[in-house]
């Protein structure tokens with residue numbers, strides 16, 4: 387799992403920064419006003435590189451036939467390192483050439499407005515640090531594997547690259563309108579946990595899924611969660627769970643559909659939805675396009 391959703395974990399942000407300061411990890415390391423830092427390549431340990439390799443091999447072996455072609459092609463086009471934590475500068479050479487995006491290193495989650503501003507300027511903030519062996523398949527904060535392996539391959543796709551930039555711009559606006567809760571749900575149910583319908587069947591594009599072995603299986607094959615057709619209004623009203631696998635996945639038909647649906651100004655939409663009832667993460671509601679109705683059983687984290 388893992389996430390880098392806005393409006394989340396401000397407490398974690400503080401503690402993660404403090405932990406790194408306390409451990410001396412940021413000593414002599416300039417943290418810029420936009421929370422970026424030089425990727426501290428020399429600080430990666432052999433264990434960090436081994437965890438990266440183990441996760442990469444595990445996901446690369448299972449994702450063909452599960453992840454969408456856009457993700458798999460993006461991974462290949464990037465030429466992402468398999469056996470060590472990638473050097474962001476090397477990734478950026480190909481990424482910049484493809485879509486003008488770049489990865490920037492940050493100590494962990496960053497404040498909402500900083501996060502949105504990076505996206506609006508085609509910069510993806512990636513945690514530089516790696517998870518521990520005990521967190522191989524589940525962690526609540528985004529580490530380097532989640533951020534880089536999970537998110538960056540999709541940024542090679544021009545439509546998705548534009549969607550992410552538009553999301554950043556939308557975030558800055560939503561913040562002023564007091565609508566971050568609604569916009570954060572869109573990020574959650576698309577960028578982090580989105581599924582796409584293809585001629586070959588359901589496929590994953592959400593970074594929170596592709597970076598987790600057990601959720602890669604659960605999201606596609608398990609009977610417990612709902613799988614519903616993408617509906618912007620519905621998503622903006624739907625709560626989500628951060629402590630377990632998802633109760634509901636929303637399925638797009640194409641990235642163009644996603645980009646087109648989210649192109650209009652959300653200002654009137656926020657006003658319209660603000661007073662409407664919100665939905666529980668596991669709910670099925672009238673008007674839902676139900677591809678699969680989940681059994682409602684509580685998923686167990688493995």
Ligand SMILES: [Fe+2]
Nearest residue numbers: 389390528593
């Ligand atoms: Fe994420």
